Amino acid sequence: MMQPNLIPTLDPNPLPAPYWVFKLLLIVTFFLHIVAMNFMLGGGVLALVSKWRSKNQPKGNRVFFDVAKKLPVLLPATITLGIAPLLFVQVLYGQYFYTSSIIVAWPWFLVLVFLTIAYYGFYYVSFQSGQHHGRAGGVMLFSVILTFLIGFVYSNNLTLSQTPSRWGGKYFSNPAGWNLNLSEPTLIPRFLHFMVAAVAMGGLLLVFMALANWKRDTEYARQLLQFGGKGFMYATRAQILVGIWFLASLPRDMRMLYMGDNPLATILLLVGVAGGIGSIFLMSDALRKENIRVAAYYVPGIVGVVILSMSVMRDILRNAYLKPYFQPD
């Protein structure tokens, strides 16, 4: 049952600028944040895969440590680029965001603990090298798992923020904030949609590293290109399945937004799907011909457009969820 009384009233201090200004800032900064997050998380995953696949041979270890050196920069970039969308989401959706955060307060708060530990883990690994790196793989795995958990808590909080009908039941069953939003049918596909995208983008990070090494150390650069490019292709293929699952898990009227009801949403979905499939073919071709230009410029260009259209689609979805409660001017 709906409990409209639970929705906090709007702050009486008005916004200092038109609504669309903040909306634009939210989408742009969210896009930047998600790109940094993807490089960090996906880079970490692929570094681990490289280490395991090579069974600790120097080749795989070199990829591992080269990526590991970037993580202590990519993680703060993710956090810092995340502060801006955190600010703007509070400006635009404060009454929903604060409420759901309070309901999942402890998991939400644990994000900070996970973040600190993962951060030091990344630093630890980045300062290891060569011979003595006994625990580097384990520490890296632990840090990457923590960043996955952070993403999971985010998915919980943000899905809960747009479904006020669940608030009362959760809060009253545990006012101390030990809640998640596990009963949300879109939770798992939505979470996976973000995480699989991160792995694909991690592949592109390796392609960029290949570009940087192309002239200096061609053999190593080729290895990076092949490994990163394949990672990108496998993850993007998996993403097609996850994306279908996510779409199917949406309530019918929201699913239909992307299938004709809302022309913009439909076009953006088509752009996303076409861009995803197109980038797989392009990357496959680039790997066969070892064409670094295509892999490091054209594919990321297309992927950038895809992520941007996904960011706008995400916003359309939030508006649809909140429509019964909130219709800003």
Place this chain on the structure above:
Amino acid sequence: MNYPFWNIPYLGSGWVIGIIAIFHVMISQFAVGGGLYLPLAERKAMRMADKQMGAEWLKQLARHSKFFLILTAVFGTVSGVGIWFAIGLTNPEATSTLIHNFVFGWAMEWVFFMIELATVAVYYYTWDRIDPKLHLKVGWVYAGASIATLVIINGILTFMLTPGDTWLAVAGTGHEASKFWNAFFNPTYWPSLFLRACVCASLAGIWALITSSHIDGDKHPALKTSLVQWSVKWLVPSFVAIPFLMIWYLMMVPESQRALLSLGIDTIGAGTFSIITRIALVIIVTSATIVGVAYYLAYRNPVEFNLSHAMAVLLLALIATGSGEYAREMLRKPYVIGRWMYSNGVRVPYVARINQEGYLVHSEWVWNSSTSSYSRGEAIFRGECGSCHTLSGYRPLKTLLAGRDQANIGSFITMLHDYKPDSPYRRFMPPMVGTKQDVDDLTNYLNAQVNPPAPAKVLTAQK
């Protein structure tokens, strides 16, 4: 009550902000002070006549900058986000007001913060890899960006204590944005900025003592002496200027809010120091000890200065900083935003309306059913008292109300509700807002906590 309340038993939600904030202040003010320390020290080293010594200084500074990078970039960033999380969880109403007023302030701060993080990483990773002059320039950019973050956040922090008459005159009218700069450069802006700048410089010196204490004094006596003594000098501006700045700061706080401070001073004779006066004493004592330790152990005997000494100074600084921030929060009572919003999120001009309509009328974050007086009382307790009190932990109401019966608790709450001009509680507590029914509901709930009904006798089967 607009939002649900994050119920943290024993500790209370205020301390969640408090603990994160104290660490954040220690780290972020070090980031600002250290941002100046590094390029100034680097410049000094580059200009030294003794080239050998200059090179040793630079080596030590590179080590210090690694420590600086890891501490400020990791803990500073995470604890900064931590404050965002904590204030949204524990006082969404005030957070929302601040964000609606200062979103562009924060957006500007964020840009400088981005520059800060980028330059500190470049600074650390390019020692010996780029032209020394360019490296020094990176250091200056870092210093400028980190000072800019302080200049901006200081406006928002001081606004909470003293929004100023100009902003208050338009508050609630929908024209708040037109007085952005008045709100930003509010009465305590300048004294607070200089105070914090002094603290930043001290912290830069104190943290530098930590890394300098690591230098082997037997092998490099001259290096250690010069670095330790130079770092101690960073403490000097604070201890000369802070007493005067503190007086200036307090003079800018409205008389009504200073009442709490005078409450403590008035009653020193009677031996009943108020908490804020005691905190002031802690700050003075720890600061004086820092000066003593820094002078006798560091400045006079730099070669012998070791990590334990440095940690002692750091711990004292943590206590002084923590006490200072705590005192600032106390000074703000009974408000979270001076004269506009009480600590529990009730806006001052809404009091009369809530008294008429009832506290729970617009929102029903009430346990299970809104019909039971106990449940309504519990919701009111959380919303109106929970920001500062717990039942049996920090500022425990079970203890504070112990010995009172239902009628007595009721008259106490009624006194808080009436909030007469001569009530001593006005100095630090918001009024209890709501209808007569709300007063009764809260009384019922608190009475059930303080005087729990005797457990019903278990009837055992007797045959």
